[in-house]
Amino acid sequence: MDQGCVLALTPTAQRDGVRLGMRAGGVNAIAPHAILLDRDTAAEDLAREGAALAMLQYTPEVAYAPDNTLLMDVTASLMVFGGPHALSHRVARSLRALGLAHTIGMAPTARGAWLLARHPRPAARRLVRLPQLRQRLQRYPLARVPEAQPRLAWLEGIGCHTIGDVQALPRASLQRRVGTALLQALDAACGLSPEVHAWVIAPETFERRIELNERLEHTDGVLHVACVLIEQLSGWLTQRRCAIQSMTLSMLHERGRHARPPTPLHLTLGEPAWQASHLIGLLRERLHRMVLEAPVIAIVVLADDTVPQPMASTTLFPEPGGTAADRARLLELLTARLGAERVRRPAPVADHRPEAANRWGDALSKPARLPDTAPGPIDPPFWLLDPPLALQTRRHRPYYRAPLRLVRGPERIESGWWDPAMALRDYFIAEDPAHARYWIYRNRSAAHQDHDGDDGQWFLHGLYA
Secondary structure (H helix, E strand, O other), X not given: OEOOEOOOOOHHHHHOOOOOOOEHHHHHHHOOOOOOOOOOXXXXXXXXXXXXXXXXXXXXXXEEEOOOEEEEOOOOOOOOOOOHHHHHHHHHHHHHHOOOOOOOOEOOOHHHHHHHOOOOOHHHOEOOOHHHHHHHHHOOEHHHOHHHHHHHHHHHHOOOOEHHHHHOOOHHHHHHHHOOHHHHHHHHHOOOOOOOOOEOOOOOOOEEEEEEEEEEOOHHHHHHHHHHHHHHHHHHHHHHOEEEEEEEEEEEOOOHHHOOOOEEEEEEEEEEEOOHHHHHHHHHHHHHOOOOOOOEEEEEEEEEEEEEOOOOXXXXXXXXXXXXXXXXXXXXXXXXXXXXXXXXXXXXXXXXXXXXXXXXXXXXXXOOOOOOOOOOOOOOOOEEEEEEEEOEEEOOEEEOXXXXXXXXXXXXXXXXXXXXXXXXXXEEEEEOOOOOEEEEEEEOOHHHOOOOOOOOOEEEEEEOO
């Protein structure tokens, strides 16, 4: 309701006989069960601003227009998104994700698209060639042109019911009687005069909030509302040519006497991303693993770690096994689904001792780069025993299922003097009679570290393929 009159209504109310402009008393008499809501212009402005942010993912040139309309110049975006038909469907899908009812018009001019969006037939709302647009506008009802409303009765009285009827009249005489606003609007729609727009500029930071009309007690409802903010975030990132490495979703709870601190959900990415579908997929996995401790009354999304968007790959042939971004997305999905504590990646450490040369770290963290070092005389195997297996000695030769013959070595490791796990070892590659190879070492005590005596204990530390 706006000033006591019906401004918008649901299909159910329309079936019950409610009409636009009807007073509140008439509505109560016809449909006493109807719920009357006062117009909230602040909420409308927020919704329009959010829609403009979301549309920035399709073009950087988005402008506000009267009657809750957005104008988008998609001239440079048509081929990127697969043509007019595919782009229309993607825009419509994003608007549905925002929970907004909409109609879409597409034309070579902004004013022409604005008029086509109000056409009663959906098939007639999309034209991409200027001659076709001018032909379509010839039959367009004059009653749907806002600039014609002040003199509509006079125009219809002289037989002008379409835009073509008006354009057929002498221009100078018509301008003296109806003014310049109508003719300028028709010229702009037909591409006969230039159009100037003030494009939307995205804010410096992204922190958007949605207050809920009802309390949410399940994460499915939280995800549905969060998708609205993620669509807006994707447009904001695209317009600023940024990507996020992490974001925070805060779920706010009751205030006052039963106040509780917000529940944060931190989403960390392996590779920078800005696509809404990817972010929503990760968020869905994380939310499905959560249990809300209290009802949610508001949701806030904060993009707190942004970086420049990575450049598109220019490789002619794709890398086998997928690109690094594909592997990072797999790690992100596994981490979101299983938890960060269950998905780990090796983190090499600058230590010569094999058992201390690796740690397990967060799968989404960047591994530390070690300084390049020259390889030793022996390449260690990838299969290491933990702990190393003590070997018997027969006739002064190490024995593992059979006598072992030393093939290469020694390679001496003296490291770890700074901690209790000091290593004084001589490593060898050994071979058994079946030609299987092993990585073994002879332990050297501190008392024998100045000579090459053979009185140390032998250990099997690794197996070669």
